[in-house]
Amino acid sequence: MKIIELIKPFVGIGCLVFLVCFFVKMPIVWSDYFSYIGYSVTTATALFALYEHWIWRYIPWKRPPVLKKHYKGIINYSDNLEVKTKETDITVEQSLSSIKVKTRTDINESYTITSSIEQEYGAYFLYYIYITNPDASTQKHNPIQHGTCRMMLKKDTRTIKGKYWTTSQTTGDIQWQEDND
Numbered sequence: 001m002k003i004i005e006l007i008k009p010f011v012g013i014g015c016l017v018f019l020v021c022f023f024v025k026m027p028i029v030w031s032d033y034f035s036y037i038g039y040s041v042t043t044a045t046a047l048f049a050l051y052e053h054w055i056w057r058y059i060p061w062k063r064p065p066v067l068k069k070h071y072k073g074i075i076n077y078s079d080n081l082e083v084k085t086k087e088t089d090i091t092v093e094q095s096l097s098s099i100k101v102k103t104r105t106d107i108n109e110s111y112t113i114t115s116s117i118e119q120e121y122g123a124y125f126l127y128y129i130y131i132t133n134p135d136a137s138t139q140k141h142n143p144i145q146h147g148t149c150r151m152m153l154k155k156d157t158r159t160i161k162g163k164y165w166t167t168s169q170t171t172g173d174i175q176w177q178e179d180n181d
Helices: 004-024 030-053
Strands: 070-079 082-094 099-104 108-120 123-134 146-153 159-166 171-178
Touching (some): 146 171
Antiparallel strands (some): 082 099, 099 108
């Protein structure tokens, strides 16, 4: 969801607060109007911040899928024409306007550079670009690289599947499973 879509409702809330202040205590001097504007802006901003960070998860109004905070994953990738499997640990930080994905395998970590949840043909997809941070002991044969993931998000986000590709011309399939530990 784009933040711009939230502006109208929160401007409306600000106007409502202004009207309540106006009718509760009729303004006597011009400074009363400025006080009411201050209350309105403060209230709307505080509610906006709370909604953007936490409340959106519980109110299903135009919201993207809510991801879990932690997943265990399996990566199937090609290595010299041989398909291999690797386990990964995934941590997700999500607000209404942003999502950060951190993964950890036995030889490196990766961090989100940019991400977006997009709706395509009635389904949601998480796209994110990441950079790897390989362990020093494996950096010669596993250099720093950039990659992109496309993960299909269903209503039930306990299992998520997708694909990735990297600047070193590797590709693979990824599956995340909610970690109940």
